[in-house]
């Protein structure tokens with residue numbers, strides 16, 4: 341529960357575009373990118389190490405979200421915008437776009 345809440349707070353921080361620098365964790369962490377285009381997430385499945393920040397970048401002309409139930413939610417990502425979410429919890433997280441429910445992706449945190 342606390343982890344989910346932390347992720348939500350990070351997602352909100354990401355909306356302001358200052359996630360990595362503003363985070364309380366001092367250690368260096370990697371950043372991976374998921375590009376949203378052609379009504380799909382690329383790559384559809386992304387495997388990362390725990391503590392990695394994933395930047396969801398919308399390269400399309402319409403608004404999308406990256407949403408995984410109570411685990412994380414990017415909120416609306418407008419065309420040309422991006423949201424960064426840090427994954428501190430090990431697990432397999434399937435997500436989708438709330439606006440286009442046929443869009444699916446998965447983040448595997450090891």
Ligand SMILES: [Cu+2]
Pocket residue numbers: 379403404405437438439440443
């Ligand atoms: Cu979408």
